[in-house]
Amino acid sequence: MKGPVDFHAIDTSTEMLAQAKSVMQHAGLDPHLQQADVLSLPYKDQSFDVVMAAHVLEHLPDPQRALAEMVRVLKPGGTVFLCVTRPSLFGALIQLLWRTWAITEQEGIAWLHASQLVDVGYQPVRLGSAGLASTAFWARRSR
Ligand SMILES: C[S@@+](CC[C@H](N)C(=O)[O-])C[C@H]1O[C@@H](n2cnc3c(N)ncnc32)[C@H](O)[C@@H]1O
Structure with a gap:
């Protein structure tokens, strides 16, 4: 875990996961991202x-x-x-x-x-x- 929260996120779309990773890293988070269905x-x-x-x-x-x-x-x-x-x-x-x-x-x-x-x-x-x-x-x- 880097930063103040342990952040996990999913989406069915790999493109959206890549965008999310970039935005979250910019905000200082180190997210665990997985392709999955809600x-x-x-x-x-x-x-x-x-x-x-x-x-x-x-x-x-x-x-x-x-x-x-x-x-x-x-x-x-x-x-x-x-x-x-x-x-x-x-x-x-x-x-x-x-x-x-x-x-x-x-x-x-x-x-x-x-x-x-x-x-x-x-x-x-x-x-x-x-x-x-x-x-x-x-x-x-x-x-
Ligand atoms: C309008 S976008 C919102 C994306 C992001 N949550 C945001 O607020 O910017 C809708 C998202 O829902 C995702 N999605 C649609 N059905 C889904 C499902 N069954 N499980 C997970 N994600 C799903 C799509 O891939 C898409 O990235």
């Missing part, structure tokens, strides 16, 4: 204090399955963060271009509660000049 994470149960996914769940046919897998690898008391495209004009453009779908705040909150997570919160996020195109969610796995 539906079958290559980690043991209860491995991490924090688990996050940014703009991944809205690409999947069954986002709740991915969330369940993320919760599996989260320690009790650990925090999950999600960032997803929310319904908006810019969000609609993203959906058309990348065939993703937008997730309302009510849907995101319902998923987090359905995954037995507690202390659920959310905050719309501004993306550059695109306005409030995303929502960040957070929640905690109960102890």
